[in-house]
Amino acid sequence: MKELTLATLIAVFEEIYGRGLFWSLVVISGIITVAFVAVLIRDRGIASRWLVRAEITAPLGAVAAVWFVLWFTNSHLADIGGPIDWIVIAWIALAGGGGLTLLSYTAQAILGHAPRAKT
Amino acid sequence: MTERTSAPRLSRRALMGLGAGAAALGALPVAAPAQTPAPVKTAARIVILGGGAAGTAMANRLVQRLDGAEITVVDGRAQHWYQPGFTLIAAGLKPSGYSVSRTGEWLPSAARWVNEGAAAIDPDARRVTTTGGEVLEYDYLVLACGMVLDWDAVEGFEKSQVGANGIGAVYAGPEEAAATWKAMDNFTDKGGIGLFGRPATEMKCAGAPLKYTFITDDYLRRKEHRDTSQVIYTAHNDTLFSVPIVNEKVKLLFRERGVDTRWHHVLRGVDAGARQAHYDTPEGRKVLDFDFINVIPPMRAPQVIRDAGLSWADRWVDQGWAEVDPETLRHRRYANIFAVGDVAGVPKGKTAASVKWQVPVVEDHLVADINGRAGTAVYNGYTSCPMITRIGRAMLVEFDYENNLTPSFPGVISPLEELWISWLMKEIALKPTYNAMLRGLA
Numbered sequence: 001m002k003e004l005t006l007a008t009l010i011a012v013f014e015e016i017y018g019r020g021l022f023w024s025l026v027v028i029s030g031i032i033t034v035a036f037v038a039v040l041i042r043d044r045g046i047a048s049r050w051l052v053r054a055e056i057t058a059p060l061g062a063v064a065a066v067w068f069v070l071w072f073t074n075s076h077l078a079d080i081g082g083p084i085d086w087i088v089i090a091w092i093a094l095a096g097g098g099g100l101t102l103l104s105y106t107a108q109a110i111l112g113h114a115p116r117a118k119t
Numbered sequence: 120m121t122e123r124t125s126a127p128r129l130s131r132r133a134l135m136g137l138g139a140g141a142a143a144l145g146a147l148p149v150a151a152p153a154q155t156p157a158p159v160k161t162a163a164r165i166v167i168l169g170g171g172a173a174g175t176a177m178a179n180r181l182v183q184r185l186d187g188a189e190i191t192v193v194d195g196r197a198q199h200w201y202q203p204g205f206t207l208i209a210a211g212l213k214p215s216g217y218s219v220s221r222t223g224e225w226l227p228s229a230a231r232w233v234n235e236g237a238a239a240i241d242p243d244a245r246r247v248t249t250t251g252g253e254v255l256e257y258d259y260l261v262l263a264c265g266m267v268l269d270w271d272a273v274e275g276f277e278k279s280q281v282g283a284n285g286i287g288a289v290y291a292g293p294e295e296a297a298a299t300w301k302a303m304d305n306f307t308d309k310g311g312i313g314l315f316g317r318p319a320t321e322m323k324c325a326g327a328p329l330k331y332t333f334i335t336d337d338y339l340r341r342k343e344h345r346d347t348s349q350v351i352y353t354a355h356n357d358t359l360f361s362v363p364i365v366n367e368k369v370k371l372l373f374r375e376r377g378v379d380t381r382w383h384h385v386l387r388g389v390d391a392g393a394r395q396a397h398y399d400t401p402e403g404r405k406v407l408d409f410d411f412i413n414v415i416p417p418m419r420a421p422q423v424i425r426d427a428g429l430s431w432a433d434r435w436v437d438q439g440w441a442e443v444d445p446e447t448l449r450h451r452r453y454a455n456i457f458a459v460g461d462v463a464g465v466p467k468g469k470t471a472a473s474v475k476w477q478v479p480v481v482e483d484h485l486v487a488d489i490n491g492r493a494g495t496a497v498y499n500g501y502t503s504c505p506m507i508t509r510i511g512r513a514m515l516v517e518f519d520y521e522n523n524l525t526p527s528f529p530g531v532i533s534p535l536e537e538l539w540i541s542w543l544m545k546e547i548a549l550k551p552t553y554n555a556m557l558r559g560l561a
């Protein structure tokens with residue numbers, strides 16, 4: 001690859017998802033992040049009862065993300081070759097797990113009431 | 120070399136993109152263009168022959184760099200073919216439509232598209248005549264008309280045979296690639312003798328014949344017919360790949376996979392009924408039986424280039440590639456003519472990945488010329504080939520004129536290791552990168 005700049009990366013991602021979907025995904029993840037920060041400010045910290053439940057979803061998110069990528073790319077876990085492959089898989093799992101945790105925490109915090117006791 | 124992007128601005132955008140204020144991005148104008156120098160005012164007439172990978176990328180870049188230029192793209196084909204996708208189609212992983220789009224949808228509106236082929240070029244009079252008889256005068260001419268596949272050179276072969284009688288032809292086009300998958304799927308269901316190989320001419324993506332050998336071997340294994348099958352690779356000389364270190368690695372993998380390699384075999388004909396292939400070898404004609412064959416014909420520059428006297432006179436005489444300087448891609452006898460992509464007579468670089476490196480070089484010299492300056496950009500022969508070694512793994516092989524390996528991600532993705540991430544590059548990143556290149560964005 002000649003020059004891997006952010007502009008190139010954005011152009012490539014626009015092509016992968018289509019311009020509309022890519023920027024929708026960016027906006028949606030932005031909104032979730034902002035919502036997460038907002039409930040943190042509202043509750044003045046992390047509420048542990050939501051966190052525990054949210055964390056339970058992490059492995060689910062991790063497995064789902066890895067499964068999706070393998071399915072989407074016609075490959076299997078057995079195709080993992082060198083260390084870089086494991087690192088990429090770990091990042092995908094982390095992103096899936098972290099993303100779902102964030103989402104489920106934020107959803108609970110918005111749908112549920114403000115916690116009675118602050119942790 | 121001059122680059123158009125400015126680092127501070129990028130890192131600020133990067134921070135914005137990654138920061139908590141990501142939502143604000145949605146409100147920004149989509150993908151603000153990287154900083155480019157102010158367009159050069161000119162009335163130059165530029166004719167680009169071919170609207171494939173190289174011609175389209177060239178047109179989009181020139182439109183951004185020039186103000187007032189009269190840019191004409193000449194190409195008689197209404198369909199644009201993303202050819203690296205043919206391998207995936209012939210592997211049964213993508214439908215034939217995966218590689219097909221419309222030529223017109225990629226071309227900039229500021230350029231004029233003449234939907235006809237070039238029939239004649241008069242480089243002294245600076246004039247192109249189209250197949251429809253239209254005469255186009257130019258100040259600059261960019262040859263981007265790719266190559267022709269010389270099917271007639273394979274006796275007994277017809278494109279209509281592809282898909283039946285074990286005949287495949289991955290290179291022929293998206294429909295033929297899909298038909299090849301049908302034949303290969305049938306073959307791997309039963310097993311038998313599979314023949315693979317390459318022509319003795321220069322060829323586009325010299326890794327593709329090897330990839331398809333590996334893929335077929337993989338399917339035979341998955342379907343448990345490998346033990347009862349023979350996979351034969353007929354090399355046109357005594358190597359499998361022109362870059363020595365890659366050659367050794369592929370030899371090793373072929374040994375591991377039990378691929379039977381025959382050296383100095385050049386395909387001359389196929390007898391579909393008898394399922395036999397004929398080869399020229401140093402010992403004379405040889406005949407090999409097959410249950411499946413991937414036919415790849417000799418490749419040559421389009422006739423119009425050769426008729427115009429733009430080819431090398433003393434190199435590749437049977438092939439006719441355009442006589443350009445390997446570093447600047449400027450014609451050695453006509454300073455106002457450049458060649459990009461497959462048609463360029465340079466020792467490496469017949470891949471779409473090379474096009475990505477060649478286009479900015481021609482752009483630099485052409486725009487500098489118009490500006491009355493001298494261009495500085497140099498093409499180093501960069502060529503890349505994601506060498507699929509089985510479905511799910513590949514080696515990201517990148518090299519230059521000197522046969523140096525030039526990995527894009529040194530120390531991270533090693534070029535001679537079979538990796539899943541390299542497969543990801545081919546499977547999901549290559550087409551988007553190619554499309555971004557067509558738009559002049561990558």
Ligand SMILES: Cc1cc2nc3c(=O)[nH]c(=O)nc-3n(C[C@H](O)[C@H](O)[C@H](O)COP(=O)(O)OP(=O)(O)OC[C@H]3O[C@@H](n4cnc5c(N)ncnc54)[C@H](O)[C@@H]3O)c2cc1C
Nearest residue numbers: 169171172173196202203237264265324460461470471472
């Ligand atoms: C099976 C296969 C696998 C490949 N795999 C890879 C890969 O993995 N990675 C990679 O980087 N590259 C790969 N390539 C190579 C890549 O597709 C080509 O190198 C690339 O398309 C070259 O671009 P080009 O513009 O020179 O030619 P093309 O994209 O072929 O475009 C040439 C254009 O010129 C037009 N034309 C022809 N004659 C005339 C004329 N007389 N007048 C006007 N127009 C004319 C044609 O209609 C066509 O539109 C592969 C190719 C094949 C066939």
